[in-house]
Amino acid sequence: MLDEKEVEKSYEDACITLDLVENFSGLVIDKLKGWANKEIFDGGLEVEIPLNDAVNAGAVSFPDNPKKAKIIITMGMLFEIYRDSMVFPIYAEKLKRDTDTFSDHLWRRFDSVPFKFAGGVPDLEDNELTAIGQLLVSAWKSANTKMAGVNEEREQMLSRSLACRFQMFEFMIAWVFFHELSHIVQCHYKLKPGQNGNGELYELNSDSLGSYSSQAREILADIEGLDLTLRYLSREGVYNYKSFYFMLCAQTCMFNRFYSGKYDENYFSVKTTHPHPVARYEFVCHYFSSRLNNEVPLVFNDEYRMQKVIEIVYITTKSSIVSNLFWANRHESYEGGELTSFMKVQKKSETFVGKLYQKTIERNINSQLPTILENHLYSDSDMFNLESMGILRKN
Numbered sequence: 129m130l131d132e133k134e135v136e137k138s139y140e141d142a143c144i145t146l147d148l149v150e151n152f153s154g155l156v157i158d159k160l161k162g163w164a165n166k167e168i169f170d171g172g173l174e175v176e177i178p179l180n181d182a183v184n185a186g187a188v189s190f191p192d193n194p195k196k197a198k199i200i201i202t203m204g205m206l207f208e209i210y211r212d213s214m215v216f217p218i219y220a221e222k223l224k225r226d227t228d229t230f231s232d233h234l235w236r237r238f239d240s241v242p243f244k245f246a247g248g249v250p251d252l253e254d255n256e257l258t259a260i261g262q263l264l265v266s267a268w269k270s271a272n273t274k275m276a277g278v279n280e281e282r283e284q285m286l287s288r289s290l291a292c293r294f295q296m297f298e299f300m301i302a303w304v305f306f307h308e309l310s311h312i313v314q315c316h317y318k319l320k321p322g323q324n325g326n327g328e329l330y331e332l333n334s335d336s337l338g339s340y341s342s343q344a345r346e347i348l349a350d351i352e353g354l355d356l357t358l359r360y361l362s363r364e365g366v367y368n369y370k371s372f373y374f375m376l377c378a379q380t381c382m383f384n385r386f387y388s389g390k391y392d393e394n395y396f397s398v399k400t401t402h403p404h405p406v407a408r409y410e411f412v413c414h415y416f417s418s419r420l421n422n423e424v425p426l427v428f429n430d431e432y433r434m435q436k437v438i439e440i441v442y443i444t445t446k447s448s449i450v451s452n453l454f455w456a457n458r459h460e461s462y463e464g465g466e467l468t469s470f471m472k473v474q475k476k477s478e479t480f481v482g483k484l485y486q487k488t489i490e491r492n493i494n495s496q497l498p499t500i501l502e503n504h505l506y507s508d509s510d511m512f513n514l515e516s517m518g519i520l521r522k523n
């Protein structure tokens with residue numbers, strides 16, 4: 129009889145093959161590319177998936193022809209996205225079983241939230257999934273009727289986690305794709321000093337020196353990436369809190385991935401092209417909350433509006449705690465009983481230096497925004513509304 133860890137490992141190894149990740153991600157990427165080509169590029173956008181295990185993504189603009197562009201996402205990135213999505217619901221279940229993270233008394237102040245759920249992930253019915261989610265779940269179920277060495281309770285749990293896995297996988301790919309697309313539609317190459325020839329930007333590039341202005345552009349790509357992902361959820365008919373939860377979990381995992389081993393607990397490092405991942409998290413979370421808040425029609429009274437605020441706080445708080453604990457337990461030597469390293473940095477964002485850093489980035493966003501809006505390739509972009517939404521303060 130295999131022990132639990134061995135069962136999990138054999139399940140994980142058996143589940144992840146190159147073909148599988150390639151086929152599953154291909155469905156999502158083709159759909160996203162199809163939309164972008166129809167709406168923006170008239171067929172000129174290409175997506176390249178290099179077959180190497182480096183975890184990276186990039187965007188290429190062609191200054192001579194704005195209707196031509198390329199997004200690069202490595203197979204290593206897709207592989208790791210799949211691996212995280214696959215084990216996330218299992219770890220979330222473990223948190224429920226082994227810790228008091230979800231104890232009732234800790235979450236009582238959210239009792240009025242209609243979609244409050246007890247464990248680490250909400251249950252998803254088939255009709256709450258995207259079309260790709262439904263397809264993948266039913267294909268998976270029919271191909272894997274029973275697993276050897278797994279008891280019935282565990283099999284049920286694994287089966288329930290399938291829906292979560294595929295939604296998280298789809299939303300994580302969508303956000304990575306749309307982040308890269310945002311670099312292109314915002315024509316960031318025009319703001320990059322000394323840019324010659326094709327504007328090529330990579331996410332993980334340890335050689336290049338950064339500045340506050342390059343960090344501000346990353347924040348803008350994060351924000352527009354999130355806007356485009358939310359629109360994708362809407363087109364797919366799943367614009368609801370369960371989807372938001374998985375999308376936020378996917379993003380928090382990605383920011384933990386960018387953080388782990390590459391940044392320290394110093395909040396405002398300027399040496400890199402990309403901001404500290406905690407800063408990125410704070411900005412996208414602020415955008416998400418403001419956007420949802422702005423969607424509440426003005427005719428509703430203060431009580432209704434406050435209820436919406438509680439719901440937004442619930443979804444952002446819970447996704448952050450669960451994803452941070454997932455990451456630390458799975459990828460770091462985290463013993464529990466204290467904040468994870470990522471969470472410790474999150475606390476620093478409330479300090480004087482944290483606020484000062486955010487103001488510096490906002491100033492660099494404001495100074496680049498006119499050029500971005502003047503050249504923007506997508507006329508329906510939410511970037512045109514940032515100021516009126518109150519996302520940016522006047523500096």
Ligand SMILES: [Zn+2]
Pocket residue numbers: 307311330331346349
């Ligand atoms: Zn970027």
